[in-house]
Amino acid sequence: MSEKLVDNILENFVETIAENVPKQKSVSSFFEEQTSSSVNSHFNRLFGRQKPVHHLLGGGKPADVLLWRNKKISASFLMGATAIWVIFEWLNYHFLTLLFVAMVLGMLVQFLWLNFAGLFNRSPSKVPRLVLPSELFVNIGVSVGNLVNQALGFLQDVSCGGNLKQLLGVVASLWVAAVIGSWCNFLTVLYVGFVAAHTLPVLYEKYEDQVDSFVNNLFGQFQNQYQNLDAGWLSKIPKGKFKGKKSE
Numbered sequence: 001m002s003e004k005l006v007d008n009i010l011e012n013f014v015e016t017i018a019e020n021v022p023k024q025k026s027v028s029s030f031f032e033e034q035t036s037s038s039v040n041s042h043f044n045r046l047f048g049r050q051k052p053v054h055h056l057l058g059g060g061k062p063a064d065v066l067l068w069r070n071k072k073i074s075a076s077f078l079m080g081a082t083a084i085w086v087i088f089e090w091l092n093y094h095f096l097t098l099l100f101v102a103m104v105l106g107m108l109v110q111f112l113w114l115n116f117a118g119l120f121n122r123s124p125s126k127v128p129r130l131v132l133p134s135e136l137f138v139n140i141g142v143s144v145g146n147l148v149n150q151a152l153g154f155l156q157d158v159s160c161g162g163n164l165k166q167l168l169g170v171v172a173s174l175w176v177a178a179v180i181g182s183w184c185n186f187l188t189v190l191y192v193g194f195v196a197a198h199t200l201p202v203l204y205e206k207y208e209d210q211v212d213s214f215v216n217n218l219f220g221q222f223q224n225q226y227q228n229l230d231a232g233w234l235s236k237i238p239k240g241k242f243k244g245k246k247s248e
Contacts, residue, residue, distance in 0.1 A: 114127055158170050
């Protein structure tokens with residue numbers, strides 16, 4: 001009886017080990033899958049991004065404002081843009097009207113300051129003069145010119161590069177921008193872009209893993225559709241072969 005009892009105990013022990021061995025393998029494989037998925041998610045960032053969002057935005061104070069590092073400054077910029085949009089879009093004020101009214105008010109304030117300060121203080125008071133540095137306008141012009149040249153160079157590179165996929169993507173983007181421009185005026189487009197620049201980066205930084213996985217899946221579906229279109233229709237388009245004339 002004792003030997004049978006020992007044999008039963010050994011058999012039960014062996015069976016429990018045999019049952020637990022595949023579970024341990026599955027647990028190890030689970031951790032391997034998790035590590036591999038974490039590595040893949042680390043490398044499958046949006047547009048191949050390897051640097052943090054703050055660095056991609058240029059760093060410094062502009063990136064701090066866009067990512068709401070200082071909530072008061074970022075909120076003040078957003079509220080100022082909203083106030084300008086409401087004044088010109090909802091209240092239908094014109095820029096020249098507001099400019100001339102502001103100039104008139106400034107002249108009246110300076111006139112009253114100069115005369116009443118002299119009456120109370122018995123000495124003429126110097127009115128502070130507003131002088132904008134010329135370097136400010138030079139820097140603005142250079143920055144705008146660089147942006148325009150970069151945009152024109154990018155469009156020319158896409159049109160002359162021979163990449164049909166990139167060309168179709170840029171054409172579709174410009175067509176969407178043209179449709180949006182027909183719905184609203186230029187000021188509204190600028191305001192929507194300003195709000196997007198102050199909201200989308202901080203939301204992406206907070207939910208970057210979810211956004212990256214969603215965009216990668218969406219791009220994968222688009223790539224499959226493009227491959228099907230290329231295999232079924234685009235590949236059948238005859239490509240011309242241009243050969244230069246031989247010089248005699």
